[in-house]
Amino acid sequence: MAGKRFLDEPGSELDRPGDQKRMRRRPSFASVIGEAVMVNSLKNFCLALEPMLRRVVNEEVETKFRRSTFPLTRSPSLRIQSVESSSLQLIFSKNLLLPLFTGSKIVDLDSSPLQILLVDTRFDQIVSTDLPHPVKIEVVVLDGDFPEYDKRKWTSEEFNRNIVKERTGKRPLLAGDCLTVSLRDGYAAIGDIEFTDNSSWIRSRKFRLGVRVVPESYQGVRIREAITEAFVVKDHRGELYKKHHPPSLQDEVWRLEKIGKDGAFHKKLAAARIYTVQDFLKLSVVDPRKLKGILGPGMSEKMWEVAIKHARTCDLGSKHFVFRRPNCTITFNPICQIVHAVIDGNSYSTEELPCITVYVENVVRQAYVEWDSLEEIVGISSDTPLLTQGEPADQYSDHHQSIVKSFQLTDHAYVEMGNLPSNSRFGYRN
DSSP states (O other): OOOOOOTTSTTOGGGSHHHHHHHHHSOOHHHHHHHHHHHHHHHHHHHHHHHHHHHHHHHHHHHHHHHHHHHHHSOGGGOOOGGGTTOEEEEESSOBOSSEETTSBOOBTTSOOOEEEEEEOGGGOOEEOOOSSOEEEEEEEEETTOSGGGOSOOOHHHHHHTBOOOOTTSOOSEEESOSEEEEBTTEEEOOSEEESSOSTTSTTSOEEEEEEEOTTSOOSSOEEOEEOOOBOEEOGGGGGGOOOSSOOTTSBGGGSTTOOTTSHHHHHHHHTTOOBHHHHHHHHHHOHHHHHHHHOTTSOHHHHHHHHHHHTTSOOOSEEEEEEETTEEEEEOTTSOEEEEEETTEEOOTTTGGGGHHHHHHHHHHHHHTGGGSEEEEOSOOOSOOOOTTOOEEEEOSSOEEEEEEEEOTTSOEEEEOOOOTTOOOSSOO
């Protein structure tokens, strides 16, 4: 019987290659202990890190949520759903006073500083609203062709793409210390601002003014921008030639439409000693044919109608002029229209004056020649619309009614006549 083999004997089964390979795959006791310690340490590290990670994540989520909901929860007036984020809009309270010139203050139709309002346009209504805190807004210049086809909806990107910058080497298009202001309680006033360049160099030849929220200054729902109508900006020197609407009696005659400064009509009128709008209107009443002759054939009938219509929009004021003769006292308004007549102690109405046409014609012409020597008085305001030739109209005041008619003189010229009741007085004694 063979004896037992010891492990270190050459004939042992451990000496076989397969058994040696199997022995090498078994982990040692030390490695098992090391792995256990490492796993335990990692588990403890994760347990310690978890609260800190939770806190950081919660803080970030709360911050993002608070930023997205802050403008909607501070004020009941801003409980706006996400689908209505564009219902807030900036608007100009009134249109601009046109025309605009470089270097001139930009104002509204009432010659007041521009005013910006924040409104809510939901349900096809414009309702004033406000924000719980001030918002910075700025005034910019836009291309006159924006928005296309009178488009009422536009994106912020489209608005920004149409902002016009100054030409190379020029000053900023808008100058002033109020280009950026704060919108408080849904209202902001724009102070003194002006254009520094004309609009002739861009394709549309026109500008618009726009107002937008200053980028990065507001994190709430979108507030749509405000825009004005398109307009032309002319060089300041063009203001010297601007027509007045309405003109005043003392305006130079070239302030009237169709009569250019230093033009042919202006020179012809000056040669005939017609310098002011009042001079123009007086001769148009006394002898319109002579006035047309002075202007010459270059003044077409259509141009004449435009010029005379513009002239008649002026305010006549309350001054009157008295022509006295031993047997008559005739009162004229500032453009040589009769407003009262006393002849040989008798007051004549408008209907009665044509019966003595030749006499009245001579009086009117004589008063026109002696105009500078007539007695000037203050009477009832003559601020009434002027009539076209041969056109009757009723004119009313607080205490009287006068009927203005036209009658034909012997030389076929027309004079507009007025009548007041015989008991009316203008501060003088007959």
